[in-house]
Amino acid sequence: xxxxxxxxxDTFGGINVPEGxxxxxxxxxxxxxxxxxxxxxxxxxxxxxxxxxGALGKVIFCPASNRGYVxxxxxxxxxxxxxxxxxxxxxxFECYALAYSSTSNRLYIVVDFGAGSS
Numbered sequence: 001x002x003x004x005x006x007x008x009x010d011t012f013g014g015i016n017v018p019e020g021x022x023x024x025x026x027x028x029x030x031x032x033x034x035x036x037x038x039x040x041x042x043x044x045x046x047x048x049x050x051x052x053x054g055a056l057g058k059v060i061f062c063p064a065s066n067r068g069y070v071x072x073x074x075x076x077x078x079x080x081x082x083x084x085x086x087x088x089x090x091x092x093f094e095c096y097a098l099a100y101s102s103t104s105n106r107l108y109i110v111v112d113f114g115a116g117s118s
Contacts, residue, residue: 024059028080033059064105071095
C-alpha cells in the first residue's frame with residue numbers, strides 16, 4: 001500500500017521519521033542525527049534525545065574538515081565535535097540531494113532550478 005507524501009513511516013527513539021527522512025551518524029561525535037521536522041540528535045548509547053540543531057533538511061558530515069552540514073532552504077554548518085550549529089545562510093534554491101567526496105573534501109549540492117517554472 002502506498003503512503004501519502006509526508007506520511008510518517010517509522011519512529012526512532014520515539015522520534016517520527018518522515019517519508020524520505022534518513023538516520024545519519026556523525027562520524028566525529030558518534031551522535032545520531034534523525035532527519036525529522038526539525039532534525040533531532042540522539043545519544044547512540046542511551047537513545048536520549050539531545051537538543052536538535054534547529055534546522056530542517058538533509059544532513060551530511062565531512063570528517064576531514066570536522067564539519068557537518070544541514071541543507072534545505074538554508075545551509076547550516078555544524079561543528080561536528082560539539083554537535084552545534086556555527087553558522088546558517090539562506091539559499092536562493094532548495095536542495096534535493098547532496099554528496100560528500102572524501103577524495104577532494106568537497107560537498108556537492110543538487111538543486112532543480114527549473115522546478116515550478118514554465
